[in-house]
Amino acid sequence: MTSTKNINVALIGNPNTGKTSVFNQLTGLNQQVGNYPGITVEKKIGFCKLPNNIKANILDLPGTYSLNASSIDENVVIELLLNKTDKLFPDVALVVTDVENLKRNLLLFTQIKDLEIPTILVINMADRMAYKGISLDIPYLEEKLKTKIAVISSRKGHGINELKELIVTYPEISTEPCLNASVIDPEYFNQLRKAFPNQLLYKLWLVITQDVNFLNLERNEIRGSFTKSHSELKRLQQKETIKRYQFINDVLKQGQQIDTAVAKDFGSKLDRILTHKFWGYVIFFFILAVIFQSIFEGAKVPMDFIDSTFASLSSLASEKLPPGILTNLISQGIIPGIGGILIFIPQIAFLFLFISILEESGYMSRVVFLMDKIMRRFGLSGKSVVPLISGTACAIPAIMATRNIESWKERLITILVTPFTTCSARLPVYAIIIALVIPDQRVFGIVNLQGMTLMLLYLLGFGTAIFSAYILNKILKIKGKTYFVVEMPNYKLPLFKNVAINVIEKTKAFVFGAGKIILAISVILWFLASNGPGTDFNEADKIIAQKYKGQPISETEFQNEIASQKLENSYIGLMGKTIEPVISPLGYDWKIGIAVISSFAAREVFVGTLATIYSVGDTDNEDTIKNKMQAEVNPATGAKIFNFASGISLLLFYAFAMQCASTLAVTKKETNSWKWPAAQLVFMSGLAYVVALAAYQLLK
Amino acid sequence: MQPTIASLKKGEKAIIREFDVEAIPLKLLEMGCLPGNMVELLQIAPFGDPLYLNVNGAHVAIRLETAREIEVDLLKTDF
Numbered sequence: 001m002t003s004t005k006n007i008n009v010a011l012i013g014n015p016n017t018g019k020t021s022v023f024n025q026l027t028g029l030n031q032q033v034g035n036y037p038g039i040t041v042e043k044k045i046g047f048c049k050l051p052n053n054i055k056a057n058i059l060d061l062p063g064t065y066s067l068n069a070s071s072i073d074e075n076v077v078i079e080l081l082l083n084k085t086d087k088l089f090p091d092v093a094l095v096v097t098d099v100e101n102l103k104r105n106l107l108l109f110t111q112i113k114d115l116e117i118p119t120i121l122v123i124n125m126a127d128r129m130a131y132k133g134i135s136l137d138i139p140y141l142e143e144k145l146k147t148k149i150a151v152i153s154s155r156k157g158h159g160i161n162e163l164k165e166l167i168v169t170y171p172e173i174s175t176e177p178c179l180n181a182s183v184i185d186p187e188y189f190n191q192l193r194k195a196f197p198n199q200l201l202y203k204l205w206l207v208i209t210q211d212v213n214f215l216n217l218e219r220n221e222i223r224g225s226f227t228k229s230h231s232e233l234k235r236l237q238q239k240e241t242i243k244r245y246q247f248i249n250d251v252l253k254q255g256q257q258i259d260t261a262v263a264k265d266f267g268s269k270l271d272r273i274l275t276h277k278f279w280g281y282v283i284f285f286f287i288l289a290v291i292f293q294s295i296f297e298g299a300k301v302p303m304d305f306i307d308s309t310f311a312s313l314s315s316l317a318s319e320k321l322p323p324g325i326l327t328n329l330i331s332q333g334i335i336p337g338i339g340g341i342l343i344f345i346p347q348i349a350f351l352f353l354f355i356s357i358l359e360e361s362g363y364m365s366r367v368v369f370l371m372d373k374i375m376r377r378f379g380l381s382g383k384s385v386v387p388l389i390s391g392t393a394c395a396i397p398a399i400m401a402t403r404n405i406e407s408w409k410e411r412l413i414t415i416l417v418t419p420f421t422t423c424s425a426r427l428p429v430y431a432i433i434i435a436l437v438i439p440d441q442r443v444f445g446i447v448n449l450q451g452m453t454l455m456l457l458y459l460l461g462f463g464t465a466i467f468s469a470y471i472l473n474k475i476l477k478i479k480g481k482t483y484f485v486v487e488m489p490n491y492k493l494p495l496f497k498n499v500a501i502n503v504i505e506k507t508k509a510f511v512f513g514a515g516k517i518i519l520a521i522s523v524i525l526w527f528l529a530s531n532g533p534g535t536d537f538n539e540a541d542k543i544i545a546q547k548y549k550g551q552p553i554s555e556t557e558f559q560n561e562i563a564s565q566k567l568e569n570s571y572i573g574l575m576g577k578t579i580e581p582v583i584s585p586l587g588y589d590w591k592i593g594i595a596v597i598s599s600f601a602a603r604e605v606f607v608g609t610l611a612t613i614y615s616v617g618d619t620d621n622e623d624t625i626k627n628k629m630q631a632e633v634n635p636a637t638g639a640k641i642f643n644f645a646s647g648i649s650l651l652l653f654y655a656f657a658m659q660c661a662s663t664l665a666v667t668k669k670e671t672n673s674w675k676w677p678a679a680q681l682v683f684m685s686g687l688a689y690v691v692a693l694a695a696y697q698l699l700k
Numbered sequence: 701m702q703p704t705i706a707s708l709k710k711g712e713k714a715i716i717r718e719f720d721v722e723a724i725p726l727k728l729l730e731m732g733c734l735p736g737n738m739v740e741l742l743q744i745a746p747f748g749d750p751l752y753l754n755v756n757g758a759h760v761a762i763r764l765e766t767a768r769e770i771e772v773d774l775l776k777t778d779f
Contacts, residue, residue: 277746488759
């Protein structure tokens, strides 16, 4: 077995060095994305065939500027590199650097070298060297840095085979550190060395300086006698950083030549426009408008297609399969359930497409720069813009994206208000209700009323997020210095392959993650709607027959009466009836009540629930969900259930309510306390109820 | 008064002097914002804050409050 064991290769590097492109080049689509146990840091592992029949697990570690961790993403890197017993502990580390930022990128490299793991230096973006007038003396650099160097361009796919060949030679790669950082305080480090002769000196230093979760015992033991005050440690870390930069500067003075006469600087021209005090904002809002417009317009056709396909599939199943419970489950539970999941794909894919293009191109950092001062007035950071924009796809990755906000207060506020942004799970709810209650008309010949309503709902989401942030900023008493350091990466044309893989991975994760819940809930709902206690449900046909005795009634009407009698007295019907008094002031009947309850864990379940409820007992299944909802009337008054007032009330309810268990879970994880998700739930859902109530009472 | 990064004009270059480590985030040091290195002010955001710098070849943006903590010696630009 040992001969077939895969070797472990870790990809390490600063953000914006094209590390993920290298990962994609090495592994293709052969990757698995998961989470590290207990934390929500994304874990990406891929597989790669190397020369000589060697197979490798490629681990794409989160981007980090150094081994001085300041976020849980970065902790992951240190924890793995310090733990030799981890089954992913690398046999060889690839430090990916950007040839244009070699100086800064090498800082991390020198730290990794101190861990005495075989390390290859990957100099990426080599295609930019001529453009920027950069030339490198590779043999000199290899000698000084005590490593092997692969010069590649992950963008053009150059040098990937050479890199693979180099990885195979890992047992021969030097594990010697390239500089001696302990000279910053020789006395201290000598004592440390004497006390722990079997341990790596740099590892000890990291254990002392970092708040890494693991090795607690070991750390207490080490810290006991070697404690230093926080400011002493920071001073030493500064000295260490200076020492490393001195070494790097010396090496690059010889090993790297930059001909500034040749270098072209297109980026600074672009910066002048994109961060312009007027045009910068115009461009930003134009881009946002394009994104939202295309999500609604572009996704419409495939969504309608999916909707009608599943409606006809459902009726096909009930026609062709032998009648019985199993057929009902398939045609009324499972097929509408799956349809309710798949209908998401177009919009989510569009959103992730735009977000990954903005991030890949380097434009997102300019937005952060442009918006910081404005956002700070509301207690947010310029970096909050990224979560707020990603929140339009899904609040979960958005909340995780707050990790690079340095100030705890700004970060906490961002986490708390992000769920107000219109996430893609709200879209199907909005889409169907807008289609029902807002006329499909154009005003002034160009503005589509339905599209405008959606745009307003997006603005409402952002507006509420910003306003809540302002309030929270006044209420929360959190002291602490606010730091803000943001790298402004070079502009790059987004790589199709990276964007495509990102879109596929994110959509897949979302659809499967949400899909499991939706499918399970659909089946449970179907069961609860098809069964009920007592004679009102079980003898529905007799009761209806009794009721219409002697009256002329067609067979279809008769069957429909039975079906609605059954639904009303089924388990789910009784649940809906129970909460009806609470929700009827909002304009909802018990069927909507069921949908509100079942979508408590995930908003997108709303549409699926209504689909299931209206399908149960329905004799002709080919109608779409929309038409079925359109036809719903209040049996007492004959008025439409989905009218303007109840529609607006529902839209507002879903705009504000915290109907997402996953968001609550991720808030708990990121804030390490139940207090904040509880506050989110109470505040958001309370606000939703009040606003929906007011809207319905005013409009009805 | 000793100039700081905050008092630079757009396009001006300077050399970073010794500063109080406590006031500066470690991340900024790691980006190459260290005593003796060169800093150039590339852009000022609308409303005067944050500042977009080239420090030791790295492009970073920092807030005014941090920039005020970093004293510099101006480099005379030759024309």
